[in-house]
Amino acid sequence: MTALIPIEADDPQPLSVALRRALDGGPALGFGMLADVPDRVPVGTAVVIATSGSSGIPKRVALSAEALRTSAEATADRIGSGRWLLALPTGYVAGLQVLVRSILAGTEPVALSGRFSPEAFAHATLSMLRHGDEALYTSLVPAQVATLLDAADDVAVRAALQAYRSILVGGQSLPEPLRERASDLGVRLVRTYGSTETSGGCVYDGVPLDTVSVRTVDGELRIAGPMLADGYLGDDELTSRVFVRDEHGIRWYRTGDLGLVENGVVRVHGRADNVIVSGGINISLDRVERIVRQVPGLHQAVVVGIDDERWGEASVIVAARGEVLRRSESDQLVHARDAVAEALGKHARPARLILVDEIATLASGKPDREAIRRIAAELR
Structure with missing residues (x-):
């Protein structure tokens, strides 16, 4: 020893x-x-x-x-x-x-x-x-x-x-x-x-x-x-x-x-455990996030899952206000939903876009997904 x-x-x-x-x-x-x-x-x-x-x-x-x-x-x-x-x-x-x-x-x-x-x-x-x-x-x-x-x-x-x-x-x-x-x-x-x-x-x-x-x-x-x-x-x-x-x-x-x-x-698709079940369909939040981040103004956005009364679970986009383009929040969400629908299908579309002052991070620089998830659940 x-x-x-x-x-x-x-x-x-x-x-x-x-x-x-x-x-x-x-x-x-x-x-x-x-x-x-x-x-x-x-x-x-x-x-x-x-x-x-x-x-x-x-x-x-x-x-x-x-x-x-x-x-x-x-x-x-x-x-x-x-x-x-x-x-x-x-x-x-x-x-x-x-x-x-x-x-x-x-x-x-x-x-x-x-x-x-x-x-x-x-x-x-x-x-x-x-x-x-x-x-x-x-x-x-x-x-x-x-x-x-x-x-x-x-x-x-x-x-x-x-x-x-x-x-x-x-x-x-x-x-x-x-x-x-x-x-x-x-x-x-x-x-x-x-x-x-x-x-x-x-x-x-x-x-x-x-x-x-x-x-x-x-x-x-x-x-x-x-x-x-x-x-x-x-x-x-x-x-x-x-x-x-x-x-x-x-x-x-x-x-x-x-x-x-x-x-x-090697091609990484995302975490095996970062999956929600929405309307009975498994959705990889990592795959949704990867597509959302292709949308101008959402390159640093984080996608998390929250409880949803209708679908059981749903995904939401959380982004910093300063990063989002100068367009209406609804237009930005439509752009992201359309991109996800085209790549993964309509069932995978995020339900909401939530804007925050700053994305919570760990000391390592990674997004603090648990803190972000709590914020999204409170603001939904």
């Missing part, structure tokens, strides 16, 4: 030192630790991250040094290595991996201070350009990308965006309009798919990293490879249910996501 040390993730410099020790067999680091956490964990564990995603039961994911290193090395093999800008919380795996990749590359990451903003992003990026000739990389969530693209009329922001060899984008699906806007500006986005249980993104632009295998079983995506978590600390039952072995003894992570693999390309 090895010691587990709870750690604050605010300051990346001391964290990098502690993380380097953890990767070399030193005390493991505990992020976001809850009550009743043991002070010792199995040998080989480097970090334990408390996470519940955008909703659900909190889990403590145990990641080994081998898993973190393998993931970082596979990323470097795919996109190259250099200097990283840290723009995400290090208590989440996407931010933590920025530190791991920097350690393996022998570079020092630059951390944004304070609240994320286009000005802070541009200032940090341009300072990196002035003080070195390494290739630049960063990892963002789609909401951050949208904020930067909206500010790209500013010469400094646009230059900063274009300075990166690759900008990894994960945490939630990347709306195609955002990807197209970035491409038109010469911004190199890489869409990633993965989770804490896979040491972060392990599928880039639909193609698994070299050490990763992806397949489907009954429509569910499963992932295998050396980057998988050891399991959930203190929950052997959940570990055995989520991490399973096939007939050849290969260990697979059950993602809970629906999707398919065609000619080596």
Whole structure:
């Protein structure tokens, strides 16, 4: 057994030192630790991250040094290595991996201070350009990308965006309009798919990293490879249910996501459990949301399910007022409903569009779907 040390993730410099020790067999680091956490964990564990995603039961994911290193090395093999800008919380795996990749590359990451903003992003990026000739990389969530693209009329922001060899984008699906806007500006986005249980993104632009295998079983995506978590600390039952072995003894992570693999390309359709039953018909809220986000003015909208007296359940669109185009709320809803009906059928059309001052998010930058669902239920 090895010691587990709870750690604050605010300051990346001391964290990098502690993380380097953890990767070399030193005390493991505990992020976001809850009550009743043991002070010792199995040998080989480097970090334990408390996470519940955008909703659900909190889990403590145990990641080994081998898993973190393998993931970082596979990323470097795919996109190259250099200097990283840290723009995400290090208590989440996407931010933590920025530190791991920097350690393996022998570079020092630059951390944004304070609240994320286009000005802070541009200032940090341009300072990196002035003080070195390494290739630049960063990892963002789609909401951050949208904020930067909206500010790209500013010469400094646009230059900063274009300075990166690759900008990894994960945490939630990347709306195609955002990807197209970035491409038109010469911004190199890489869409990633993965989770804490896979040491972060392990599928880039639909193609698994070299050490990763992806397949489907009954429509569910499963992932295998050396980057998988050891399991959930203190929950052997959940570990055995989520991490399973096939007939050849290969260990697979059950993602809970629906999707398919065609000619080596992974396509994610959405969460298997993010489904409502409306009028007796199953509707994937992820698929509805993906289509809604193609509609101008709704690129950052979130689709959630609420109780409905007539249909049992119905979907509603929740969007920030500042994002919605200057047209009537009813016209915007009609546009979204028509798009969903054309792609999925009339039964899948959202019932309402709810405008809020700001979309609730988790510290990771993901939408806080449970909070959004509560707001939608109160305002329906």
